[in-house]
Amino acid sequence: xxxxxxxxxxxxxxxxxxxxxxxxxxxxxxxxxxxxxxxxxxxxxxxxxxxxxxxxxxxxxxxxxxxxxxxxxxxxxxxxxxxxxxxxxxxxxxxxxxxxxxxxxxxxxxxx
Amino acid sequence: xxxxxxxxxxxxxxxxxxxxxxxxxxxxxxxxxxxxxxxxxxxxxxxxxxxxxxxxxxxxxxxxxxxxxxxxxxxxxxxxxxxxxxxxxxxxxxxxxxxxxxxxxxxxxxxxxxxx
Numbered sequence: 001x002x003x004x005x006x007x008x009x010x011x012x013x014x015x016x017x018x019x020x021x022x023x024x025x026x027x028x029x030x031x032x033x034x035x036x037x038x039x040x041x042x043x044x045x046x047x048x049x050x051x052x053x054x055x056x057x058x059x060x061x062x063x064x065x066x067x068x069x070x071x072x073x074x075x076x077x078x079x080x081x082x083x084x085x086x087x088x089x090x091x092x093x094x095x096x097x098x099x100x101x102x103x104x105x106x107x108x109x110x111x112x
Numbered sequence: 113x114x115x116x117x118x119x120x121x122x123x124x125x126x127x128x129x130x131x132x133x134x135x136x137x138x139x140x141x142x143x144x145x146x147x148x149x150x151x152x153x154x155x156x157x158x159x160x161x162x163x164x165x166x167x168x169x170x171x172x173x174x175x176x177x178x179x180x181x182x183x184x185x186x187x188x189x190x191x192x193x194x195x196x197x198x199x200x201x202x203x204x205x206x207x208x209x210x211x212x213x214x215x216x217x218x219x220x221x222x223x224x225x226x227x228x
Contacts, residue, residue, distance in 0.1 A: 018137065042221055044127050044219035045219070046216050049216050099145075099168060102154045104154040105154060
């Protein structure tokens with residue numbers, strides 16, 4: 001069965017510091033992978049997606065993620081975070097059918 | 113950029129009452145979905161809908177739930193007799209194609225449903 005693990009419930013980084021949010025997935029074939037962001041009181045906004053091809057994908061707001069099949073990972077990175085990046089980040093996997101399976105999310109806190 | 117819109121943003125309902133959550137998917141999208149997020153938990157798939165019928169549903173989506181596309185623009189989720197545990201944020205999503213394609217799902221801002 002498909003599953004997604006986000007091992008960090010909370011992450012705190014200083015503004016301007018680099019960020020990496022971890023995501024591991026379980027899926028029998030080549031997955032479709034997504035990162036969504038949810039700001040407080042808001043919906044889910046797609047940051048980036050991986051379907052095939054280049055394993056390093058660029059997204060909106062300066063985010064990128066790298067698909068590593070050997071590690072079953074799809075970690076999200078940003079070289080320098082801004083205070084407005086404080087939000088909850090969800091990794092998700094899909095592929096064989098219509099549904100997307102979400103991880104439990106990582107809440108990002110930014111220190112001034 | 114086109115958006116998925118959901119109304120209302122917050123719905124408060126007495127236990128046992130029926131509730132209808134409304135969604136307007138992106139206009140050229142053909143696949144529609146409902147997800148829910150109980151407070152503090154992860155987002156869970158409820159149902160997908162294509163060509164006026166349910167294409168997939170989860171075990172959460174039992175007989176008290178139903179979906180409908182009553183006209184060319186709206187997509188609704190009805191909960192027939194609400195229970196306390198139905199309190200959650202409900203997200204509507206849409207995509208141009210289904211999950212077997214490379215078209216991502218676009219989500220609305222959600223409706224927070226509170227059951228008293």
